[in-house]
Each structure stands twice: as C-alpha cells, then as structure tokens.
Amino acid sequence: MNHQHSLRSEAPNSHANTRAILGQPRLQRTKPIIWCAAVLCFIFSLVLIFFGIATLILYLSMKPRNPTFDIPNANLNVVYFDSPQYLNGEFTLLANFSNPNRRFGVRFESLNIELFYSNRLVSSQIIKPFTQRPRENRLQSVNLISSLVFLPQDVGVKLQRQVENNRVNYNARGTFKVRFNMGLFHLSYWLHSLCQIEMTSPPTGDIPNGKHRCANELYDSRGE
Numbered sequence: 361m362n363h364q365h366s367l368r369s370e371a372p373n374s375h376a377n378t379r380a381i382l383g384q385p386r387l388q389r390t391k392p393i394i395w396c397a398a399v400l401c402f403i404f405s406l407v408l409i410f411f412g413i414a415t416l417i418l419y420l421s422m423k424p425r426n427p428t429f430d431i432p433n434a435n436l437n438v439v440y441f442d443s444p445q446y447l448n449g450e451f452t453l454l455a456n457f458s459n460p461n462r463r464f465g466v467r468f469e470s471l472n473i474e475l476f477y478s479n480r481l482v483s484s485q486i487i488k489p490f491t492q493r494p495r496e497n498r499l500q501s502v503n504l505i506s507s508l509v510f511l512p513q514d515v516g517v518k519l520q521r522q523v524e525n526n527r528v529n530y531n532a533r534g535t536f537k538v539r540f541n542m543g544l545f546h547l548s549y550w551l552h553s554l555c556q557i558e559m560t561s562p563p564t565g566d567i568p569n570g571k572h573r574c575a576n577e578l579y580d581s582r583g584e
C-alpha cells in the first residue's frame with residue numbers, strides 16, 4: 361500500500377524530472393554555442409584591432425624615404441667644335457645613389473642620365489638597373505660623350521666663351537624608376553633629379569667646391 365502510494369506519488373515527480381532533464385540539456389547545449397560564438401567574435405575583433413594597430417605602427421616605423429641622387433664630382437675632359445656648329449665633348453660624372461631607408465631595400469630601374477648645355481641635350485647614358493640594401497650608397501662613374509652634336513650658332517659661341525672664361529655651366533638630369541620592396545606590397549614611382557654643375561675648362565675641368573646643386577623631385581607617384 362505504502363509502496364504503491366510511493367510509486368504513484370513518484371510518478372508525477374519522475375515526469376517532472378524527465379521534463380527538467382529533457383529541457384535543461386537543450387538550454388545548456390544552445391548556450392555554449394552562443395557563448396562560443398560571442399567569445400570567438402570578441403577574440404576576432406581583438407585580433408583585428410591588434411593587426412590594424414600593428415600595421416599602422418609598422419608603416420609609421422618603416423615610413424619610406426626617397427632615395428637620393430647627387431653628383432659629388434665631375435670632369436669635363438674635352439670640348440671642341442669640328443665646325444662652328446658641331447660639338448664634340450667628353451664629360452665624366454660621379455653619381456652617388458643612396459638609399460636612406462633603414463629597413464628595406466630599393467631597386468633603381470630605367471636609369472637614364474642626360475647632359476644638357478643651355479637646355480640642349482648634348483649627351484645621354486643609360487645605367488644598368490641595380491638594387492640597394494638599406495642605408496647603402498653607390499658611387500658610379502658615368503661617361504657622357506658628345507659626338508658631332510648640333511648646336512645653334514649662338515649656343516656654340518656661348519659655350520666657347522664659357523670655356524675661355526674657365527666657367528662652364530652644364531645641367532645633368534637623372535631619371536629613374538624607384539621600386540620599394542616592403543614585404544607583401546611593392547611601391548614604385550619615377551624620380552627625377554636635376555643638377556646644375558659649374559665646371560672649370562678642359563682638360564682638367566672639374567667642379568670647384570660648392571659649384572653644383574642637385575634637386576630631387578618625385579613625379580607620378582604610383583602604387584603597384
């Protein structure tokens with residue numbers, strides 16, 4: 361009797377238990393997934409913020425600086441006229457390319473050096489492409505030859521007068537494509553450098569102290 365009662369009274373209880381057991385696991389199974397997703401989202405946003413800040417710091421610390429081109433020395437070996445309007449000349453310049461960046465290398469491509477007298481192109485020379493390590497300087501001798509270059513008579517006369525006065529003014533223009541290797545991405549643009557050079561006359565023609573000036577200019581900035 362007692363046993364029967366306990367059985368009967370247990371029945372609703374056990375039913376409630378079963379419901380609780382059936383219900384609870386469903387709640388518990390859903391919750392961890394949501395929590396998991398929330399935690400993952402949180403971690404993901406933290407990682408995203410971390411990488412954003414890291415990229416910014418990396419960029420700021422690596423901030424690319426322009427390579428420079430300079431002409432520390434030059435020699436005017438020969439200037440003579442075959443006939444009054446045809447110039448022959450030989451000019452040698454020492455080019456100084458430098459990469460001021462501490463963290464990455466730079467590649468110089470499509471290098472061309474042009475020599476002008478009175479805005480007239482009198483000679484040009486192509487230089488082989490090269491790569492510079494961080495903080496590297498490169499000195500290179502460039503030989504510029506003019507062979508029977510036509511100059512209008514007034515320009516020729518002006519040059520001959522400058523040679524007589526031991527003060528010859530040339531302009532040299534360097535054009536190069538500069539390419540930065542910054543890990544995953546590359547950046548390249550054209551760099552132009554214009555140098556004004558005052559020389560003494562041949563055969564010993566050189567640059568008196570402080571008589572040259574180069575300006576580096578950046579053109580056509582273009583990412584790749």
Ligand SMILES: *[C@@H]1O[C@H](CO)[C@@H](O)[C@H](O)[C@H]1NC(C)=O
Pocket residue numbers: 428430432456457458497499
């Ligand atoms: C070349 O240029 C670099 C950077 O401007 C300079 O430190 C170095 O003294 C130059 N070298 C010569 C020989 O002029």
